[in-house]
Amino acid sequence: MNAKRLSTRLAALLVVGLMASACENEDPFPTFDELDKLRQLHTMPQRPPVDPTNRFADDVRAASLGNRLFHNPKLSSCGTVSCASCHDGAGRTVATAKADGCNGGVTGRNPPTILNVDYLRWFMWDGRADRLWNQAILPLTSPVEMDSNATIVRAQLNATYMGEYTELFTKTPDETEDDELLANFGKLIQAYERTVNLVRSPFDEDVKRFIVAVEEGREKEDPSYLALKTYFRKGQCIVCHQGVTMSDNLFHNIGVKDSGAGAPGQTDAVEPMLNWKFNAAGPYSDNRNGQDAARLSGVRSTLAEKRAEMEGAYKTPTLRNVTLTAPYMHTGELNTLAEVIDFYDKGGDEDGTFHGKKTETIKKLNLEPEEKEALVKLLESMTGTP
Numbered sequence: 311m312n313a314k315r316l317s318t319r320l321a322a323l324l325v326v327g328l329m330a331s332a333c334e335n336e337d338p339f340p341t342f343d344e345l346d347k348l349r350q351l352h353t354m355p356q357r358p359p360v361d362p363t364n365r366f367a368d369d370v371r372a373a374s375l376g377n378r379l380f381h382n383p384k385l386s387s388c389g390t391v392s393c394a395s396c397h398d399g400a401g402r403t404v405a406t407a408k409a410d411g412c413n414g415g416v417t418g419r420n421p422p423t424i425l426n427v428d429y430l431r432w433f434m435w436d437g438r439a440d441r442l443w444n445q446a447i448l449p450l451t452s453p454v455e456m457d458s459n460a461t462i463v464r465a466q467l468n469a470t471y472m473g474e475y476t477e478l479f480t481k482t483p484d485e486t487e488d489d490e491l492l493a494n495f496g497k498l499i500q501a502y503e504r505t506v507n508l509v510r511s512p513f514d515e516d517v518k519r520f521i522v523a524v525e526e527g528r529e530k531e532d533p534s535y536l537a538l539k540t541y542f543r544k545g546q547c548i549v550c551h552q553g554v555t556m557s558d559n560l561f562h563n564i565g566v567k568d569s570g571a572g573a574p575g576q577t578d579a580v581e582p583m584l585n586w587k588f589n590a591a592g593p594y595s596d597n598r599n600g601q602d603a604a605r606l607s608g609v610r611s612t613l614a615e616k617r618a619e620m621e622g623a624y625k626t627p628t629l630r631n632v633t634l635t636a637p638y639m640h641t642g643e644l645n646t647l648a649e650v651i652d653f654y655d656k657g658g659d660e661d662g663t664f665h666g667k668k669t670e671t672i673k674k675l676n677l678e679p680e681e682k683e684a685l686v687k688l689l690e691s692m693t694g695t696p
């Protein structure tokens with residue numbers, strides 16, 4: 311063997327050796343820290359967290375009226391579009407990438423589900439609503455969705471729900487000024503949406519069983535071992551999809567192709583949200599000095615340093631009930647969960663096809679076919695059983 315061939319062979323052996331030792335040195339799954347995160351993934355509470363900014367959030371009368379308003383197309387200017395037009399069926403969304411509203415309008419983004427929605431901390435893909443009640447004002451008044459206003463809402467309340475409205479708010483719709491009327495509409499809708507939950511899934515049982523297996527030292531024999539290990543390690547999914555909602559309630563740029571008007575994502579949404587009269591700190595909030603208002607000051611104070619990260623960033627969606635909510639991503643560009651896994655495996659869409667810069671976590675994963683399959687099954691198991 312000549313010197314050159316010998317040195318290549320030695321180099322090759324060295325590489326193999328390093329790879330083997332990297333594998334040997336890998337901590338057994340799960341580490342203490344990972345076990346802690348596993349414990350936080352399962353068993354959602356039956357009710358969403360309280361919202362003191364809406365004093366009717368858990369009022370059953372408000373929920374009942376909110377339910378009827380949610381389904382009433384007469385609240386739209388065209389008379390044919392209700393909230394339910396885009397948030398109905400088992401998945402409480404539509405099966406298309408975009409949805410149709412009044413006057414031939416088409417939404418700019420994919421409608422997310424409203425299942426378990428008030429467990430989340432921000433609303434809309436770009437976070438432009440900080441509370442669920444104020445979120446409802448956006449589609450109500452959006453020209454491409456319900457294209458409505460306080461006058462139309464007041465007329466409907468007067469015609470059909472006058473007694474119930476007046477009893478709850480202790481004044482008639484006519485005695486309520488426009489902005490307050492819109493806020494009250496939102497508060498009724500939120501009370502209803504808080505009851506639209508699907509919180510138990512096979513995933514919860516699998517994670518609980520896996521944790522017991524870990525405690526008994528037989529985790530490798532558990533059927534969820536490969537899926538959970540890939541979700542935590544090679545896939546890095548747990549970095550963002552964590553906690554019982556499987557969302558960190560933060561915004562990330564994961565590189566989803568988008569050249570539309572909304573492509574800047576959180577960047578364009580954050581200041582309007584902070585300055586909005588309907589936010590948690592505004593005059594229509596029922597708890598203007600509480601922690602939800604303080605959270606807004608927190609966002610404002612870190613605005614300058616976080617600016618770059620907000621470019622092209624979208625909210626981490628919940629993964630609960632995900633089999634019911636295809637297509638996926640804020641653009642609805644991916645039709646199946648297998649396509650979602652392939653998207654992550656290739657490290658997102660190509661640079662230049664979306665606004666801003668991908669976050670560091672999103673890179674080529676080199677998943678094996680069985681790892682991909684395990685992840686798809688894991689996602690499927692997150693769908694609730696009524």
Ligand code: HEC
Pocket residue numbers: 380391392393394395396397409410411412417418419420421422423424427430432433434435436445446447449450454455456499
């Ligand atoms: C024409 C279709 C359409 C109609 C009508 C509509 N929505 Fe939506 N909804 C969407 C789209 C699209 C989004 C995402 C918009 C975005 O993030 O930019 C959305 C987002 C939401 C969200 C945020 C979910 C999340 O995870 O952040 C909630 C809650 C919601 N809609 C409730 C409602 C309510 C309440 C009404 C009626 C007042 C309504 N929607 C009417 C299409 C619609």
Ligand code: HEC
Pocket residue numbers: 541545546547548549550551561562563564566624625626627628629632635637638639640641650651654669671672685689
């Ligand atoms: C850096 C944070 C981050 C990581 C890591 C991450 N995700 Fe996501 N995920 C997001 C964000 C943000 C979105 C929405 C992006 C968009 O639409 O622009 C998303 C969207 C999704 C969706 C679509 C949901 C829907 O309703 O449209 C699925 C499914 C999903 N992720 C699963 C996974 C899996 C599985 C992994 C691991 C292989 C993973 N994610 C890793 C942040 C992350």
